[in-house]
Amino acid sequence: xxxxxxxxxxxxxxxxxxxxxxxxxxxxxxxxxxxxxxxxxxxxxxxxxxxxxxxxxxxxxxxxxxxxxxxxxxxxxxxxxxxxxxxxxxxxxxxxxxxxxxxxxxxxxxxxxxxxxxxxxxxxxxxxxxxxxxxxxxxxxxxxxxxxxxxxxxxxxxxxxxxxxxxxxxxxxxxxxxxxxxxxxxxxxxxxxxxxxxxxxxxxxxxxxxxxxxxxxxxxxxxxxxxxxxxxxxxxxxxxxxxxxxxxxxxxxxxxxxxxxxxxxxxxxxxxxxxxxxxxxxxxxxxxxxxxxxxxxxxxxxxxxxxxxxxxxxxxxxxxxxxxxxxxxxxxxxxxxxxxxxxxxxxxxxxxxxxxxxxxxxxxxxxxxxxxxxxxxxxxxxxxxxxxxxxxxxxxxxxxxxxxxxxxxxxxxxxxxxxxxxxxxxxxxxxxxxxxxxxxxxxxxxxxxxxxxxxxxxxxxxxxxxxxxxxxxxxxxxxxxxxxxxxxxxxxxxxxxxxxxxxxxxxxxxxxxxxxxxxxxxxxxxxxxxxxxxxxxxxxxxxxxxxxxxxxxxxxxxxxxxxxxxxxxxxxxxx
Numbered sequence: 001x002x003x004x005x006x007x008x009x010x011x012x013x014x015x016x017x018x019x020x021x022x023x024x025x026x027x028x029x030x031x032x033x034x035x036x037x038x039x040x041x042x043x044x045x046x047x048x049x050x051x052x053x054x055x056x057x058x059x060x061x062x063x064x065x066x067x068x069x070x071x072x073x074x075x076x077x078x079x080x081x082x083x084x085x086x087x088x089x090x091x092x093x094x095x096x097x098x099x100x101x102x103x104x105x106x107x108x109x110x111x112x113x114x115x116x117x118x119x120x121x122x123x124x125x126x127x128x129x130x131x132x133x134x135x136x137x138x139x140x141x142x143x144x145x146x147x148x149x150x151x152x153x154x155x156x157x158x159x160x161x162x163x164x165x166x167x168x169x170x171x172x173x174x175x176x177x178x179x180x181x182x183x184x185x186x187x188x189x190x191x192x193x194x195x196x197x198x199x200x201x202x203x204x205x206x207x208x209x210x211x212x213x214x215x216x217x218x219x220x221x222x223x224x225x226x227x228x229x230x231x232x233x234x235x236x237x238x239x240x241x242x243x244x245x246x247x248x249x250x251x252x253x254x255x256x257x258x259x260x261x262x263x264x265x266x267x268x269x270x271x272x273x274x275x276x277x278x279x280x281x282x283x284x285x286x287x288x289x290x291x292x293x294x295x296x297x298x299x300x301x302x303x304x305x306x307x308x309x310x311x312x313x314x315x316x317x318x319x320x321x322x323x324x325x326x327x328x329x330x331x332x333x334x335x336x337x338x339x340x341x342x343x344x345x346x347x348x349x350x351x352x353x354x355x356x357x358x359x360x361x362x363x364x365x366x367x368x369x370x371x372x373x374x375x376x377x378x379x380x381x382x383x384x385x386x387x388x389x390x391x392x393x394x395x396x397x398x399x400x401x402x403x404x405x406x407x408x409x410x411x412x413x414x415x416x417x418x419x420x421x422x423x424x425x426x427x428x429x430x431x432x433x434x435x436x437x438x439x440x441x442x443x444x445x446x447x448x449x450x451x452x453x454x455x456x457x458x459x460x461x462x463x464x465x466x467x468x469x470x471x472x473x474x475x476x477x478x479x480x481x482x483x484x485x486x487x488x489x490x491x492x493x494x495x496x497x498x499x500x501x502x503x504x505x506x507x508x509x510x511x512x513x514x515x516x517x518x519x520x521x522x523x524x525x526x527x528x529x530x531x532x533x534x535x536x537x538x539x540x541x542x543x544x545x546x547x548x549x550x551x552x553x554x555x556x557x558x559x560x561x562x563x564x565x566x567x568x569x570x571x572x573x574x575x
Contacts, residue, residue: 034375040287053288063347066282072231073275075253085532086152094161100317102128112301125168129161131342145393148534163244197243202251205234210259224270302369314339334389341374415479417461440464491560498523498556511543523556
């Protein structure tokens, strides 16, 4: 019993310290995940904790379990509509992009460390993929809103590129340990089987799990456990059948999240805790696995490898892969930099250790340095880089959403009126709300008032609305606290309806209508000029700078207008 108590105490204290330090360090832009990794190192054999941990099999098991839950959570939060602008470039980055990253990085690693080229390519394969845990967590934690084209490309890429990295890693291990068994056609067949089975089983089992969850009504906590157990079952079953469990579990989350729609909002809040537990446990364990005293001897060449990955290999791969999709340069540059590495490379670095590959410990330590520098430099710079390259959107507070169990196309929204809310001092009786939106009541000092009795909205009032699913983002802009100056700078001083005629706008502002645009609405003209528009895209038409301010189902419903051109944000491209 005493040994169990000591183990529980050590584990709880390490987790407790990680959360406290993470909350403090996040004020300075240090990613939470990096803090957990460092706390694990401090608790390890060379740190103040003195815990001697070298169980690679346990780390491999925990890492895979945690990654399954993280990918499931990421899929839940991805809207199927985002595939409209991000699927094709994401697929290219997740396959060809990983190879194009691994090849030059492998050559550089072999040269820097004076290794056999096969060991260099093995390291390139291990760290060649971006990490879903890092991408999903840091984009949410940073509070940065990226435009949909960039955010969805990064998230989908990180969610489905693991099979390519695993395939390349296993290939290089086979070349090193049993080259006579390596057959080119068999390897290609295995890769297609992994992606194909992962996709088919992911979609199929996702539909089954969504149906089960729709008909089984339990509490939020049990719903999250039901979803996690179903997702991990899909992950394991797909792996047993020869497919990619990583692709399957991501697609299970995608299908469930999109089928349940707004009824999944409460589930997402419960899943937050599960995902954070998975991430923190994984990074703590991986921190324990590393031996810090071994790192100084390889620090400088390992940092050179990390720098080459961030500044040469990843940018080269991204630029080549996105050439056919006509992304604008600022978007490509941002995605080149935000190629976050996280737990996946460290988990993959365990493969050579388990297989007994020569120099496996060296490769593990190099991968660890790459991950730490990626989280520290790339992860902490997400908000700054988003502003620098103009791919961020003005911040927006999300309302509290309660699903309507009778109709998942409707939701009950709660908006608290803050000091900077545009609705402060507004009389609800004079407010023109979108079609289908109704005021349920106003909560004021523990008293629920009807909109007629509420009168002028006061500080800390909570306005409750029933609204269609597609109006949630628009109402968030209408009610929540915003930086009005930042929004005007981004969208312009004027807001127009997407169905307004371009000819009428040109007449009002004295500009010349271009040939071929007669009779078109702003929405139609913008979509003709730039395909696959997303919120925040700017289009130059007839001397006007038009910004897509709000979009529904691929249509521009609200347009921001600037009378002067801003070339750095103007786009005529899409994915």
